[in-house]
Amino acid sequence: MRYISTRGGAPRLDFEAVLLAGLARDGGLYVPESWPSLKPKTLAGFAGKPYAEVAAAVMAPFIGPLGSKGTIPQKTFQSMVAETYAGFRHEAVTPLVEVGEGVWIEELFHGPTLAFKDLALQLVGRLYDHVLKKQGRRVTIIGATSGDTGSAALEACRDRRAIDIFILHPLGRVSEVQRRQMTTIDAGNVFNIAIDGSFDDCQDIVKACFNDHAFSDRIGMSAVNSINWARVMAQIVYYVTAAVALGAPNRKVSFSVPSGNFGNVFAGYAAKQMGLDIGQLIVGSNRNDILTRFFKSGAMKISDVVPSLSPSMDIQISSNLERLLFDLFKRNGTKLAEAMTAFRKTGRFAAPKAGWPAVQKLFAAYKLDDAGTLKVMGDLYKRTGQLIDPHSAIGVAAAEAMRKDKSVPVVALATAHPAKFPDAVEKATGLRPTLPPHLGNLLSRRERYDVLPKDLGKIQDYVLAHRRSGSGN
Numbered sequence: 001m002r003y004i005s006t007r008g009g010a011p012r013l014d015f016e017a018v019l020l021a022g023l024a025r026d027g028g029l030y031v032p033e034s035w036p037s038l039k040p041k042t043l044a045g046f047a048g049k050p051y052a053e054v055a056a057a058v059m060a061p062f063i064g065p066l067g068s069k070g071t072i073p074q075k076t077f078q079s080m081v082a083e084t085y086a087g088f089r090h091e092a093v094t095p096l097v098e099v100g101e102g103v104w105i106e107e108l109f110h111g112p113t114l115a116f117k118d119l120a121l122q123l124v125g126r127l128y129d130h131v132l133k134k135q136g137r138r139v140t141i142i143g144a145t146s147g148d149t150g151s152a153a154l155e156a157c158r159d160r161r162a163i164d165i166f167i168l169h170p171l172g173r174v175s176e177v178q179r180r181q182m183t184t185i186d187a188g189n190v191f192n193i194a195i196d197g198s199f200d201d202c203q204d205i206v207k208a209c210f211n212d213h214a215f216s217d218r219i220g221m222s223a224v225n226s227i228n229w230a231r232v233m234a235q236i237v238y239y240v241t242a243a244v245a246l247g248a249p250n251r252k253v254s255f256s257v258p259s260g261n262f263g264n265v266f267a268g269y270a271a272k273q274m275g276l277d278i279g280q281l282i283v284g285s286n287r288n289d290i291l292t293r294f295f296k297s298g299a300m301k302i303s304d305v306v307p308s309l310s311p312s313m314d315i316q317i318s319s320n321l322e323r324l325l326f327d328l329f330k331r332n333g334t335k336l337a338e339a340m341t342a343f344r345k346t347g348r349f350a351a352p353k354a355g356w357p358a359v360q361k362l363f364a365a366y367k368l369d370d371a372g373t374l375k376v377m378g379d380l381y382k383r384t385g386q387l388i389d390p391h392s393a394i395g396v397a398a399a400e401a402m403r404k405d406k407s408v409p410v411v412a413l414a415t416a417h418p419a420k421f422p423d424a425v426e427k428a429t430g431l432r433p434t435l436p437p438h439l440g441n442l443l444s445r446r447e448r449y450d451v452l453p454k455d456l457g458k459i460q461d462y463v464l465a466h467r468r469s470g471s472g473n
């Protein structure tokens with residue numbers, strides 16, 4: 001498989017290069033040159049198979065051809081995938097729970113850091129390790145987090161000899177559990193920076209570090225943010241396993257996804273491009289609704305980020321949307337690059353008319369404020385006894401509000417464990433969820449992090465001063 005940039009101005013790369021590159025040289029995001037296909041027979045064959053086995057089969061075409069010169073041997077890849085998902089606390093890895101007539105929750109929070117990001121990052125950490133060892137290289141990862149990416153990335157990369165990892169989070173805008181999951185990791189290659197600013201400020205700094213080629217080359221910079229293709233790839237799997245469990249390929253299934261960066265839901269779009277029969281992709285947002293406004297109107301206009309009960313979706317610039325826009329622009333990278341440059345300048349963007357009807361047919365969007373979120377959490381608990389976190393609640397509400405065809409089951413992705421947001425859960429239900437045993441002493445562990453202003457130069461100096469490696473490559 002080869003990958004091309006959404007902005008048309010970067011070299012085509014193979015999987016290993018895309019894994020390590022993150023963002024493309026031209027500022028674009030890498031996408032596969034073509035979509036591998038999931039045949040009905042293949043899908044039928046997945047029924048009843050363990051998650052890891054389906055995962056290896058779904059991902060193989062994106063990496064391979066496996067075992068050919070220069071790529072990961074098939075056996076190695078399979079055992080890497082098996083080891084990844086053996087670390088999850090539920091046997092089914094992403095179990096489905098029915099919470100209403102044809103409405104299901106897919107629990108994506110049984111990994112080490114209790115958020116769906118573990119499903120991709122636990123694998124990405126292992127892939128990095130493998131490729132870096134093979135190439136005899138080191139990298140410096142710099143990432144931005146609105147809460148959950150950070151801990152998932154740090155857990156995936158901690159103590160890996162070829163990696164130094166710096167995670168930027170917006171000061172005071174992540175929950176205490178989220179912050180402590182990052183700042184209490186005791187590993188010599190882990191650095192936490194709290195930025196006096198918003199998540200978008202953190203993300204802009206990471207992008208600017210990348211685009212400063214002298215700097216990024218010097219430190220061997222890499223990203224595990226949701227712009228990294230390998231993360232999207234690993235997320236495709238749970239759309240497939242849920243659909244198969246509910247009757248694919250003989251039955252259509254819809255998904256409802258609480259979204260910020262559009263990374264998770266883009267994986268659903270990818271699954272659809274590969275041939276999975278997805279009815280609707282419903283996008284949920286909190287008050288930071290640039291995505292839902294976009295799907296309703298075709299226009300995007302940036303406004304200020306307001307803190308909410310679902311901080312991992314407090315975002316106004318959804319990086320991964322660019323991958324969908326690339327298709328909307330009929331994969332014309334030059335045109336998309338022009339539109340994105342204008343968007344950054346003016347804060348406005350309008351979708352090209354040609355592809356819009358298809359987007360409207362597949363996608364629906366729903367916005368829910370904090371009061372509505374608490375109500376959904378409380379109602380669901382009363383009705384089913386199920387505790388859900390605020391992000392997942394937005395997905396459930398969006399599923400119920402926006403599903404068109406009641407004969408098509410809809411799967412709401414539960415993106416975080418309720419214990420990650422205990423204050424909100426307690427407010428909504430009167431019950432305080434407890435952390436799983438491996439995180440029991442989180443609130444008493446020692447924290448380590450530094451606070452820096454949103455200043456590119458200061459952050460680059462910090463990275464240069466703290467990273468352990470002598471040279472990038």
Ligand SMILES: *Cc1c(COP(=O)(O)O)cnc(C)c1O
Binds near residue numbers: 115147148262264416
């Ligand atoms: C990251 C995150 C999201 C948003 O995912 P995107 O890929 O950015 O759309 C939603 N819920 C939780 C709990 C998250 O951690």
